[in-house]
Amino acid sequence: MERLKNWLWSVVRFVLIAGLSFIILYPILQKISTAIKHQSDLYSPIVVWIPETYTLENIKNAISIMNYWDTLLNTFLLAGVTTLLTAASCALAGYAFARLLRSKISKILFAGVILTILVPPTTILIPMYMNLREFSMFGIIPLLTGDSVNLLDSYWPFILTSMTANSLKAGLFIFIFTQFFRGIPKAIEEAAYIDGAGVGTTFFRIMLPNAIPAIVTVILFSFVWQWNDSFYTTTYLTSSNVMATQLSSLPYNLQILLDGGEAGSTDPFYLSMVQDTGILLSILPLIIMYLFVQKYFVQSIERTGVVG
Secondary structure (H helix, E strand, O other), rough: HHHHHHHHHHHHHHHHHHHHHHHHHHHHHHHHHHHHHOOHHOOOOOOOOOOOOOOOOHHHHHHHHOOOHHHHHHHHHHHHHHHHHHHHHHHHHHHHHHHHHOOOOHHHHHHHHHHHOOOHHHHHHHHHHHHHEEEEOHHHHHHOOOOOOOOOOOOHHHHHHOOOOOOOOHHHHHHHHHHHHHHHHHHHHHHHHHOOOOOOHHHHHHHHHHHHHHHHHHHHHHHHHHHHHHHHHHHHHHOOHHHHHHOOOOOHHHHHHHOOOOOOOOOOOHHHHHHHHHHHHHHHHHHHHHHHHHHHHHHHHHOOOOOO
């Protein structure tokens, strides 16, 4: 009976893992199949997954239209800078909530942090957009220069929001750091204070080195979410060569390349095929990165206790 239970559990576990793997891998495999298909295979009834005519034309068109290599470099710089600034600012905020702030006001502020996780970002888009379009820094800039500054269509919105722990998913990152710092024994800090260390020294030399799992988790999540973000990126950046803006304009640019942009003259199914190829090229660096960092990612998730 025990052997039968073990066998049934193995079958159930295999079915669950196979089902989850199929759900995750199906879109990627479909886009790989689409990227190497010829346009004629779109209307062939016998072609489903394996193309009848292999071609690299879709990949070449997507690379050319997206200006892929420059776009890849710009996206790496944007995601890398915002990730480092977000990790630094959220670590400071998390340490403050975990150790330094003990009043009722701190509980209200931390509730506000949790609220940023629950509230959709679209609810604050218009105020943030207006603030960045007429950025005044509490009226200081107009006082000195006579006019506000328009920060849109630049990297400054991402830099400023990352520096102030207000970037994409920053509330979740603050929560991760707060919970991790609360789990570190207070005796370690008290020993540092007895030895004459201040708050800054204790944070940078004692707490931060012990928070490596939380730092790795935040860096990986922040980098991937910023890389895949199309909501804020297409709102704040309209002319910069990053993945989100290039993917959004890929069908239109392909139409211009093929037939001068005449409406309806290009096969819409072929436009969709090239766009799927561009999406595959955009997620390819993340897949390669994950192959190298998956060990550290799994370990950091286990030690920080992030689930779901």
